[in-house]
Amino acid sequence: MAVRLTERDTCLLVKCALCRWLTTDQLQRLYFPEATLNAVQKRLRKLADAGYLRSYREHPTAESFHAAGPKGAPLVKEKGVAAMAASDVPRQAEHLWGVNEVRLAVELASMPVVYFFAYWELADLGWRFPVIPDTVFAVRTPGRRTFLGEYDRGTETLDKLLVKLRRYADGLEGFPFDAVLIVTEESRRLDLLAKEIRREGLTVPVLVSTLEAIRQTGLFDAEFVELPRRTPRKIFENNDEEAID
DNA sequence: TAATCAGACTCATTACTCGC
DNA sequence: GCGAGTAATGAGTCTGATTA
Structure with a gap:
């Protein structure tokens, strides 16, 4: 038919x-x-x-x-x-699903989305940095806020995540961003992550939340934890930095 | 047992044809 | 051009099959 x-x-x-x-x-x-x-x-x-x-x-x-x-x-x-x-079949289906969950959380939120790209789109866009985030997105608040996103299923070693965070802490030349958002399936990794970030003295702002929290309240109303101090906050709370426009 | 999908059925909407 | 009739298709509910 x-x-x-x-x-x-x-x-x-x-x-x-x-x-x-x-x-x-x-x-x-x-x-x-x-x-x-x-x-x-x-x-x-x-x-x-x-x-x-x-x-x-x-x-x-x-x-x-x-x-x-x-x-x-x-x-x-x-x-x-x-x-x-x-x-033919979805490779790393759970990870792909998680990254797309973050995309939905951003796109279904009431905040205007400037752009959202997943890791598989970045190469074609000329992403030139040695580290590739799972997601890169920007929203208008009204100033532009840019975030790097990581979806952590807990199946990857902490070392791999830390390698990425070290690179982010060094900065991406010509690509300023407000924070790294880590969305986890479970909150168990929080302690370990906080400990390692503190031990390495990483200065990059890292906000962590769970997929469940994001699905319940929406990305921008969800409770995040700012590492390494483990301060609870929402994405746009307690942010003293000026928005990039 | 629970979760998902397939199929049958029904009703609503849209596109098309035809006569005036 | 307009309205009525008809067919095709979208969208919804319900029930059953399948299998981890």
Whole structure:
């Protein structure tokens, strides 16, 4: 059966191309906030059957991931977006999911987004620094605030994260930023991180929160912990620095 | 048992055709 | 050009199948 593409379908395909893989739940929050999960699944199934989407499930009770399909890519191109080549199955699915969760948290917040890029987009944008953050984004508050984002599943060694933080502390020449935001799946790493940051004397502002906290209250209302002092604060609280414009 | 998806069914909306 | 009728499709609910 032919599918009549709606404006929402096109936006959805563009977003899938940008994000590589998005889950049914993520697409529901973005494009079907009023619809039931069943209705969302049905629409996505239809788009997949018609070749506009590609869907992948790890096992029958797992949530589906969706990427732009063969018929979706040309439509995405028409919109001026370079279609990101998604692999046959989502690689590092949990990490990809987490990075896209941060993207949704930023984009669904009420604050105007200047830009948001995930690590897979940065190379094409001429990112020239030896360290590649999971996300880079800027919002207008009304001054521009720029953040580097790391999604920490706790599966990577602390050393790897610290290497990145050291590089951020050294500064990215010509790319000033306000803080490094670390979003973790669990808060257990806080103690270790705080200890290491204090031991190394890193001066880069580091704010840590959990994915659950962000999903509950939204990114900019969520409680973060500023390391190494472990001071609780929201992103735009207690920030004495002038916004970069 | 719980989570997810597929299929059947129904209703609403939109696009198209045709007669006036 | 306009309105009525019809077909196609979107969107919703409900139920069942599947499997970790």
